[in-house]
Amino acid sequence: MPAAPQHPREAERLASLRSYQVLGTGADAALDALSAAAARALGAPAAVVSLLDEDRLWLKSAPGLSALVGYEHHEVPRELSFAGHVLGGHPLVVPDATTDPRFADLPMVTGPEHLRAFAGAPVTGRDGLVLGVLCVLDRVPREFDAGAVQVLAGLATAVAEVLELRRADAAAGLDARDVLAGSHRLRAGIDAGQMAVHYQPVVELTTGRWISVEALVRWEHPERGLLPPAAFLPLAEASGLVVPLGRQVLRTACTQVARWRREVPEAADLYLAVNVSGRQLDEPDVHEVVAQALAESGLPAQALILELTETCLPGAGAEVDTALQRVRDLGVHLTLDDFGAGYASFSHLQRFQPGAVKVDRSFVAALGRSERDDLLAGTLIDLGLRLGCHVVAEGVEHREQVAALTSRGVRHAQGHLFGAARSAADLRPLLHRAAARPSCGPRA
Known part of the structure; x- marks a missing residue:
């Protein structure tokens, strides 16, 4: 299974991500609403807002995921995720993971979760560095047309705007x-x-x-x-x-x-x-x-x-x-x-x-x-x-x-x-x- 490439400015990207002070924090109603909207718009059973930390994927919002895979996730090892491949700043569409050599051996593909389809849009901070991904997941193969991906990208921008508000709140000492x-x-x-x-x-x-x-x-x-x-x-x-x-x-x-x-x-x-x-x-x-x-x-x-x-x-x-x-x-x-x-x-x-x-x-x-x-x-x-x-x-x-x-x-x-x-x-x-x-x- 080919490893996802590192961002060329990975240290700077991680510093930017941590400045938002949202890693390891709990649920966020605004992000829940945006990810739920992504699932509805693309007709998928689950959607996830995840942040790409150094060695993990922190799931900040994941409506429908526990029902889809049978248990609740809070974080996933970064090397075992789809999302590491969005660091280039472009959307990633995987119609059937079992036929894609990058993901065919992922435990969530080969294991009881049986994830097959993935579509993700990068969540990009104000400094132009990718913080994470807004994605939808399904257990059956499916295509995602250009219009659907464009909607997903628009919602990912809204996620970034919410994170900017959270950074301002944290800077003011607010939870x-x-x-x-x-x-x-x-x-x-x-x-x-x-x-x-x-x-x-x-x-x-x-x-x-x-x-x-x-x-x-x-x-x-x-x-x-x-x-x-x-x-x-x-x-x-x-x-x-x-x-x-x-x-x-x-x-x-x-x-x-x-x-x-x-x-x-x-x-x-x-x-x-x-x-x-x-x-x-x-x-x-x-x-x-x-x-x-x-x-x-x-x-x-x-x-x-x-x-x-x-x-x-x-x-x-x-x-x-x-x-x-x-x-x-x-x-x-x-x-x-x-x-x-x-x-x-x-x-x-x-x-x-x-x-x-x-x-x-x-x-x-x-x-x-x-x-x-x-x-x-x-x-x-x-x-x-x-x-x-x-x-x-x-x-x-x-x-x-x-x-x-x-x-x-x-x-x-x-x-x-x-x-x-x-x-x-x-x-x-x-x-x-x-x-x-x-x-x-x-x-x-």
């Missing part, structure tokens, strides 16, 4: 099996008003006065209690629910801060900072959403700061530039959040021209640890100041950090040293500290 159900629960939570906005102050370091508050979302989960952003924002990003969630947070926060500015004399000049994700910036009507939130709440545009997370901006296209310019034209301020944590700090400063930067907490935490750490933090601060940006330090926890920051020209900061994020009800009694000086506000 692919929980994404759909978790997204439905999050959607229900948004619709039911379970998302609460808390507010953390940004203070003037020399006086302790509150200059602004940052709106931070929490989920008042009916079963798990109050959840921090890390517990659900990755899911919101992966599912696209960050867009409706972001709109809800913006409306709620604008309404709340506008009320404080009207009702609490000490908060008459309080600014509001709201985070905006890359997914929100991709929405064509983002400036209209901001304008509507301002109009409905009565919050002046000059009192709103949109914080752009630096790590979400590298892939931003020209449409993001247009959207941000329209937002800026409203009079809204822009801040580059997590400054220094991404890979393109200089280019983002040049491209988006924010009026302020927030130095990432990792640099603040490292102050005083070594000359190198101090140099890095000082360089980021000096860069922002020299470009005329308002500089805010994030994650301030200790008095020693305050001294180090003020000595470097930083005037404003936020962190647990000055107060944790609180609900609107808990924050209101503290607003007497929020007498903001107009001269301390962020520049456009």
Whole structure:
């Protein structure tokens, strides 16, 4: 029995396959549906989505296979499979395995399974390397016409697209099996008003006065209690629910801060900072959403700061530039959040021209640890100041950090040293500290 040829870039192909983090994982409803559709479309009793690992074929989805062969498979030795022959990137059709010297001696052909017919289309990743195969199997010889093979190839492309989603889910720390159900629960939570906005102050370091508050979302989960952003924002990003969630947070926060500015004399000049994700910036009507939130709440545009997370901006296209310019034209301020944590700090400063930067907490935490750490933090601060940006330090926890920051020209900061994020009800009694000086506000 001739061995299936190795891929010419086998090591690279295996590295690509493992980056999807789906080997050895359980059933996947989306892949089950696609493979079942392949079986129906080609009139076959079984279909399989299998991934070609180094020495095995991992069966990721196999509807009908256990009924066809009499027992359930999870993996098959690679050298004993049909699928190893699709690594060239082309569909493979075997009308009768007993007459094909490549497969006539396979145990699944000669043994009690009696597999005879096979048609498989390669599942190709975004780097052009074959990850596995979508195939149909039968115990009787049969022909597969060109139209059937074309349908199979189309479904194999859909399998690859599902795997890309799973890779994105894994990169966000999500279990692919929980994404759909978790997204439905999050959607229900948004619709039911379970998302609460808390507010953390940004203070003037020399006086302790509150200059602004940052709106931070929490989920008042009916079963798990109050959840921090890390517990659900990755899911919101992966599912696209960050867009409706972001709109809800913006409306709620604008309404709340506008009320404080009207009702609490000490908060008459309080600014509001709201985070905006890359997914929100991709929405064509983002400036209209901001304008509507301002109009409905009565919050002046000059009192709103949109914080752009630096790590979400590298892939931003020209449409993001247009959207941000329209937002800026409203009079809204822009801040580059997590400054220094991404890979393109200089280019983002040049491209988006924010009026302020927030130095990432990792640099603040490292102050005083070594000359190198101090140099890095000082360089980021000096860069922002020299470009005329308002500089805010994030994650301030200790008095020693305050001294180090003020000595470097930083005037404003936020962190647990000055107060944790609180609900609107808990924050209101503290607003007497929020007498903001107009001269301390962020520049456009």
